[in-house]
Amino acid sequence: MSPEEFRKHGKQVIDWIADYLASVESHPVRSPVGPGDIRRALPSHPPEHGEPFEHTLADLDRVLLPGITHWQHPRFFAYFPANASGPAILGDLLSSGLGVQGMLWATSPAATELETVVVDWLAELLDLPRRFRTDEAGGGVIQDSASSASLVALLAARQRAGAGRHTLYVSSQTHSSLERAGRIAGLGAGDVRAVEVDPDTLAMDPDRLAALLERDRADGAVPTLVCATIGTTATTAIDPVARIGEVCRQHGVWLHVDAAYAGVAAVCPELRWINDGVAAYADSYVTNPHKWLLTNFDCSVLWLADRAPLIDALSALPEYLRNPATSSGEVIDYRDWQLPLGRRFRALKLWAVLRWYGAEGLRAHIRDGIALADEFADLVAADPRFEVSDHHPFGLVCFRPRYPELSTEDANAATMALVERLNDSGELYLTHAVVGGRTVLRLAVGGPATQRRHVHQAWEAIRAAVS
Amino acid sequence: MSPEEFRKHGKQVIDWIADYLASVESHPVRSPVGPGDIRRALPSHPPEHGEPFEHTLADLDRVLLPGITHWQHPRFFAYFPANASGPAILGDLLSSGLGVQGMLWATSPAATELETVVVDWLAELLDLPRRFRTDEAGGGVIQDSASSASLVALLAARQRAGAGRHTLYVSSQTHSSLERAGRIAGLGAGDVRAVEVDPDTLAMDPDRLAALLERDRADGAVPTLVCATIGTTATTAIDPVARIGEVCRQHGVWLHVDAAYAGVAAVCPELRWINDGVAAYADSYVTNPHKWLLTNFDCSVLWLADRAPLIDALSALPEYLRNPATSSGEVIDYRDWQLPLGRRFRALKLWAVLRWYGAEGLRAHIRDGIALADEFADLVAADPRFEVSDHHPFGLVCFRPRYPELSTEDANAATMALVERLNDSGELYLTHAVVGGRTVLRLAVGGPATQRRHVHQAWEAIRAAVS
Numbered sequence: 035m036s037p038e039e040f041r042k043h044g045k046q047v048i049d050w051i052a053d054y055l056a057s058v059e060s061h062p063v064r065s066p067v068g069p070g071d072i073r074r075a076l077p078s079h080p081p082e083h084g085e086p087f088e089h090t091l092a093d094l095d096r097v098l099l100p101g102i103t104h105w106q107h108p109r110f111f112a113y114f115p116a117n118a119s120g121p122a123i124l125g126d127l128l129s130s131g132l133g134v135q136g137m138l139w140a141t142s143p144a145a146t147e148l149e150t151v152v153v154d155w156l157a158e159l160l161d162l163p164r165r166f167r168t169d170e171a172g173g174g175v176i177q178d179s180a181s182s183a184s185l186v187a188l189l190a191a192r193q194r195a196g197a198g199r200h201t202l203y204v205s206s207q208t209h210s211s212l213e214r215a216g217r218i219a220g221l222g223a224g225d226v227r228a229v230e231v232d233p234d235t236l237a238m239d240p241d242r243l244a245a246l247l248e249r250d251r252a253d254g255a256v257p258t259l260v261c262a263t264i265g266t267t268a269t270t271a272i273d274p275v276a277r278i279g280e281v282c283r284q285h286g287v288w289l290h291v292d293a294a295y296a297g298v299a300a301v302c303p304e305l306r307w308i309n310d311g312v313a314a315y316a317d318s319y320v321t322n323p324h325k326w327l328l329t330n331f332d333c334s335v336l337w338l339a340d341r342a343p344l345i346d347a348l349s350a351l352p353e354y355l356r357n358p359a360t361s362s363g364e365v366i367d368y369r370d371w372q373l374p375l376g377r378r379f380r381a382l383k384l385w386a387v388l389r390w391y392g393a394e395g396l397r398a399h400i401r402d403g404i405a406l407a408d409e410f411a412d413l414v415a416a417d418p419r420f421e422v423s424d425h426h427p428f429g430l431v432c433f434r435p436r437y438p439e440l441s442t443e444d445a446n447a448a449t450m451a452l453v454e455r456l457n458d459s460g461e462l463y464l465t466h467a468v469v470g471g472r473t474v475l476r477l478a479v480g481g482p483a484t485q486r487r488h489v490h491q492a493w494e495a496i497r498a499a500v501s
Numbered sequence: 502m503s504p505e506e507f508r509k510h511g512k513q514v515i516d517w518i519a520d521y522l523a524s525v526e527s528h529p530v531r532s533p534v535g536p537g538d539i540r541r542a543l544p545s546h547p548p549e550h551g552e553p554f555e556h557t558l559a560d561l562d563r564v565l566l567p568g569i570t571h572w573q574h575p576r577f578f579a580y581f582p583a584n585a586s587g588p589a590i591l592g593d594l595l596s597s598g599l600g601v602q603g604m605l606w607a608t609s610p611a612a613t614e615l616e617t618v619v620v621d622w623l624a625e626l627l628d629l630p631r632r633f634r635t636d637e638a639g640g641g642v643i644q645d646s647a648s649s650a651s652l653v654a655l656l657a658a659r660q661r662a663g664a665g666r667h668t669l670y671v672s673s674q675t676h677s678s679l680e681r682a683g684r685i686a687g688l689g690a691g692d693v694r695a696v697e698v699d700p701d702t703l704a705m706d707p708d709r710l711a712a713l714l715e716r717d718r719a720d721g722a723v724p725t726l727v728c729a730t731i732g733t734t735a736t737t738a739i740d741p742v743a744r745i746g747e748v749c750r751q752h753g754v755w756l757h758v759d760a761a762y763a764g765v766a767a768v769c770p771e772l773r774w775i776n777d778g779v780a781a782y783a784d785s786y787v788t789n790p791h792k793w794l795l796t797n798f799d800c801s802v803l804w805l806a807d808r809a810p811l812i813d814a815l816s817a818l819p820e821y822l823r824n825p826a827t828s829s830g831e832v833i834d835y836r837d838w839q840l841p842l843g844r845r846f847r848a849l850k851l852w853a854v855l856r857w858y859g860a861e862g863l864r865a866h867i868r869d870g871i872a873l874a875d876e877f878a879d880l881v882a883a884d885p886r887f888e889v890s891d892h893h894p895f896g897l898v899c900f901r902p903r904y905p906e907l908s909t910e911d912a913n914a915a916t917m918a919l920v921e922r923l924n925d926s927g928e929l930y931l932t933h934a935v936v937g938g939r940t941v942l943r944l945a946v947g948g949p950a951t952q953r954r955h956v957h958q959a960w961e962a963i964r965a966a967v968s
Contacts, residue, residue: 051511332841353934
């Protein structure tokens with residue numbers, strides 16, 4: 035495709051996306067197709083001859099669009115939001131157009147140095163500790179996801195811990211990727227230890243953690259990493275990071291803080307308390323601009339207080355990657371900070387977002403989402419047929435119909451049937467969680483297109499569905 | 502950013518990229534900046550207020566572009582090519598615009614089903630065995646890189662192998678990501694075993710492999726995975742896959758084939774012999790459309806002959822991901838096929854590429870690259886001051902000045918100085934490798950913008966530099 039053909043088709047695609055974003059509300063939120071429907075509508079064999087680009091765009095509309103669940107729909111409330119904003123899309127487009135590899139500083143210095151700048155900027159915006167900055171012993175790096183970031187943190191922690199039977203500490207509310215990271219890293223199944231949570235707050239119990247660490251140490255294990263969560267996936271619960279950190283310090287264990295969803299809320303000064311304990315204790319911290327901070331997937335930022343064990347754990351320098359800049363030690367080679375070798379120029383999209391919105395724009399976005407979630411929680415709480423679960427100051431509301439006449443088991447089944455009925459309607463999309471044996475609905479606000487009326491429409495649909 | 506603002510700025514970005522691609526030849530190939538130059542040119546603090554998008558575009562030109570090494574430059578011959586083509590850029594742009602998560606079938610059925618279709622299409626285009634297709638026991642999946650794909654293959658192999666001290670078999674020519682995968686997965690340092698290579702062909706010696714496997718098995722190890730390479734990074738050497746596969750079968754070891762760079766060449770029927778042994782023996786196979794097949798990074802395709810151990814190794818199903826489609830068993834959830842949980846809709850770009858070029862366009866692209874590499878190798882071979890290393894039928898030429906008057910050590914230093922001098926010129930960009938103790942230059946052809954004249958210009962520059 036020549037540059038001039040690219041110019042022509044590129045503008046068609048921009049128009050397609052602008053039209054899509056302007057009309058996304060007209061689609062059912064959740065795709066109504068069944069297994070195999072899309073596959074059967076596509077040719078079984080690849081084309082022998084090239085086709086005009088317009089054919090591909092036409093099939094996008096005709097064949098693929100019915101199979102899309104619209105994450106940018108203003109009534110998409112399932113999972114945490116995956117904010118795709120204009121500047122992020124365009125930053126990512128520039129990355130594709132440049133087509134550079136950022137694996138080494140030498141393979142495109144701007145890709146590395148812009149990344150260093152934007153992760154330092156974000157650390158400042160979130161008021162994260164100075165030791166997370168690249169001009170101190172630590173540093174930040176963009177990963178594809180918090181799953182990978184947590185695995186990378188575990189590898190660094192293992193490097194620091196030295197040899198032995200490594201153990202990893204999570205809670206029942208920790209994201210499943212931590213258990214999976216332990217599995218990937220070759221920890222024994224029994225060496226991923228689940229610390230009990232407070233049954234009311236669902237927060238990790240630091241005393242239980244301390245007891246477990248003592249017992250494991252006595253049994254000859256090498257306690258390696260504790261993961262505390264700020265904003266759990268199921269209910270956005272907040273682990274007591276400072277108390278957990280104190281326990282970690284006493285036992286010399288790496289404290290990793292998973293703030294994948296909620297961490298970005300700290301752009302707002304009034305929410306900085308969520309990070310209490312991070313400055314004093316955290317060895318690593320991850321939050322995802324690709325969830326709630328208007329930056330397209332993938333953009334998960336991991337910071338470390340000390341980058342040395344990470345680089346020791348992951349560096350490899352075969353001959354064909356040797357170069358004077360790397361040998362000088364004056365540059366960062368981010369390939370040593372991540373699982374894959376190759377890497378996209380992902381800093382461009384975060385840069386474009388931070389410049390377009392500015393700190394004040396990001397704060398406004400977070401505050402809007404929280405205000406809408408609070409308003410929704412108030413609507414639910416005002417209806418005696420419903421119950422709101424312990425509510426945290428983020429964009430997620432967990433709630434359930436009371437079903438006073440039903441057993442817990444039957445109430446849970448009725449709640450699941452309600453979720454399916456609502457999702458089948460195409461009017462909105464929710465997920466569920468199980469909290470203390472009870473199934474609850476999860477409604478996550480925070481998409482940039484979501485306005486007050488969409489939240490009210492959702493509530494009307496939910497009310498009507500239980501009538 | 503509203504849809505209308507996006508429309509406006511999107512077209513500015515498309516124009517920027519079209520202009521960039523049309524003029525990329527006017528830039529020095531390798532960025533001339535020094536460590537810290539770009540970082541110092543950027544503000545130390547993030548902006549408080551949002552800025553017009555034009556400011557970001559202006560800084561892209563003014564601040565970042567001097568720090569870019571131009572991978573799409575027609576005289577970029579360093580590393581393997583990272584083909585960024587128009588349809589791939591636009592497919593990726595559509596993925597950003599839709600902003601959907603493909604972690605589960607249910608979270609956007611089209612993202613999963615289109616991926617299944619395009620990886621099956623690509624298996625057909627490369628004439629890979631039928632058992633790699635999704636309608637048999639195997640299946641393909643798009644990964645971010647061959648590094649991650651190889652780690653995923655190792656995890657599946659370990660799952661199949663069962664408990665014990667796992668050992669991994671590579672050669673001195675295997676990509677460094679395999680050793681790194683072993684490290685990540687928690688294998689002991691001594692459990693990544695380097696099999697000796699034939700000193701002439703640099704191919705793994707199957708007899709040495711068999712001896713090592715026997716000894717390790719006798720020592721109580723659980724030989725887990727052997728990695729054979731089709732097209733090594735340093736010199737594009739080809740391991741004898743069929744003979745290695747026979748050894749693997751005898752010992753019940755997983756055979757992973759790393760064809761990251763060269764595998765896509767099998768779109769040409771006359772090159773299908775490079776995969777000899779794959780159909781009979783390979784348990785997994787990876788090749789990267791993001792290198793030589795006109796698809797932007799990241800797009801690495803991993804196929805497995807049996808998907809079951811992979812899913813067993815990586816599946817996790819927390820409550821909030823439970824859904825009727827997953828429970829039915831009728832759908833693929835690709836989150837179980839990769840390291841992270843989240844995933845972009847990457848199939849769109851591969852789909853756009855396969856449709857725009859068609860099989861015949863892809864074949865023409867590969868053949869063009871090989872013809873140019875052959876022509877360059879002939880030019881070098883015809884000059885008595887140079888020596889071409891064992892040449893393989895791909896886009897890479899390894900060669901060196903003879904320096905008959907110098908010791909090997911001094912000749913190597915002179916070759917390295919030559920590489921730096923050439924790269925400093927900005928006229929072309931090369932890398933080096935060390936083959937049998939001798940430093941050689943690597944010139945990799947295959948970028949879509951590279952024409953005959955660029956290869957001749959490179960040769961003139963190299964000749965002049967040794968005069």
